[in-house]
Amino acid sequence: MKFPAPLVSGRLVKRYKRFLADVVLDESGEEITAHCANPGSMLGLKEPGSLVWLSQSDNPKRKLKYSWEVIEADGALVGINTAHPNKLVEEALIDGRIPELAGFETLRCEVKYGKNSRIDILLEQADASKTYVEVKNVHLMREPGLAEFPDSVTARGAKHLGELADMVREGHRAAMVFLVQRPDCAKLSLAADIDPNYAAAFKAAAEAGVETYAIGCDVRLDGIDADKDVALAIS
Structure with a gap:
């Protein structure tokens, strides 16, 4: 499975309300809210400050432009999107x-x-x-x-x-x-x-x-x- 476009990197601020995650983007320094398509507890995968990668959507009807895809944890890249x-x-x-x-x-x-x-x-x-x-x-x-x-x-x-x-x-x-x-x-x-x-x-x-x-x-x-x-x- 290929991501349709390059992912955007950032630092996790917090994951909350199950489906939301605040992230500070590396390139711009902007803090955004991304969709977190994961209903589980994400135990061990939501440490503030963790390096994460997001996909972007050009769909103007979407409330949230970014979706959380990957996190660096325990020295490895881990996929967190349960839609995949x-x-x-x-x-x-x-x-x-x-x-x-x-x-x-x-x-x-x-x-x-x-x-x-x-x-x-x-x-x-x-x-x-x-x-x-x-x-x-x-x-x-x-x-x-x-x-x-x-x-x-x-x-x-x-x-x-x-x-x-x-x-x-x-x-x-x-x-x-x-x-x-x-x-x-x-x-x-x-x-x-x-x-x-x-x-x-x-x-x-x-x-x-x-x-x-x-x-x-x-x-x-x-x-x-x-x-x-x-x-x-x-x-």
Whole structure:
């Protein structure tokens, strides 16, 4: 995934109200408010003074011109925009970077299923069999090299796991793909101390036959690619 235009650098003043971030731009010294497309806690990724990069929009209808894309943390570039993971996983699937989910005939996004929900990606084979793929963004790292999910309580995430398990019971395949938007993690685990209910829902889904995969990212200032192996460290 390429950013459509060069990113603008700045220093983070604060992230607040979940979707807003004040940033002092490096070039002009102006303090602006950027959109933060991330509903999580962003634990470890919102330290004031951190170097960040923003994209710009020329859409006159947008209230906020800038969107926060990347932060420098723990010596690495980390992607924080949760609008990107679905596209990144879609690209990875098309390129065959998740071999266990290769061999599909068609790929569709945001398809209605379950109880008034939409699956992130639906893979369909020539024999009409289906694989339901849910994508979760990951960027929490509390221990060097170990990515963790979630970074805050997510009742919605637990609901998704239950719906994936339902698809397996109906005779389909279902998979959870954790997209780690940072290059410095070789393993992924669940942050059960942050959300024990999600950990319990994950265990139940796995026992029902929901598959789990993780893939890491090369985060650059011109784009992001999901192309790194991440091992599962989930007991």
